[in-house]
Amino acid sequence: DTGVSQNPRHKITKRGQNVTFRCDPISEHNRLYWYRQTLGQGPEFLTYFQNEAQLEKSRLLSDRFSAERPKGSFSTLEIQRTEQGDSAMYLCASSRGAGELFFGEGSRLTVL
Amino acid sequence: GEDVEQSLFLSVREGDSSVINCTYTDSSSTYLYWYKQEPGAGLQLLTYIFSNMDMKQDQRLTVLLNKKDKHLSLRIADTQTGDSAIYFCAESPDPGGFKTIFGAGTRLFVKA
Secondary structure (H helix, E strand, O other): OOOOEEEOOEEEEOOOOOEEEEEEOOOOOOEEEEEEEOOOOOOEEEEEEEOOEEEEEOOOOOOOEEEEOOOOOOEEEEEOOOOHHHOEEEEEEEEOOOOOOEEOOOEEEEEO | OOOEEEOOEEEEEOOOOEEEEEEEOOOOOOEEEEEEEOOOOOEEEEEEEEOOOOEEEEOOEEEEEEOOOOEEEEEEOOOOHHHOEEEEEEEEOOOOHHHOEEOOOEEEEEEO
């Protein structure tokens, strides 16, 4: 499968714990995006990378959130000191330049 | 700020046409998209239209754009049970994904 891959698919954690999600984009895609999707809503942009550079960050991305793409390939999204309001589906997408977005299946976070 | 509005549910009989409507507020929107999300899957780009077009047809899909009213619609001809999914309308002033604003999605139920 050469699509966008996200892991883990589902994470259940207790409030206050840290979690990390990983995204492996389509190999030739230089742009990588993170979105958050809550129940009954569309995806909301969080941040994006062009190669290894993080070029845009949404105001939704609080100080507890950090994203990296160290070698311009896979990316990680870490949430520190999770809160119940962080419960959501975290979607990763990649594109070749400003072309079509290809989405992964998402990582669902449940904070108890 | 920018906003994209969609009705939440649509139910049609198999073989009928489905029409999913969307309104947006950003007059600088240049790219208007329709995405499909099946259960447990990521978003998949179905089709898109540039703001200088009125209509785009792609097999069973017809997109109509009324730029004056900022109204976008997606018509699916001969709707099949496999078309049951959530359909997201999205708009962007440029093709880069970081400025794409998604609607909350319309859940399409197709009755056999």
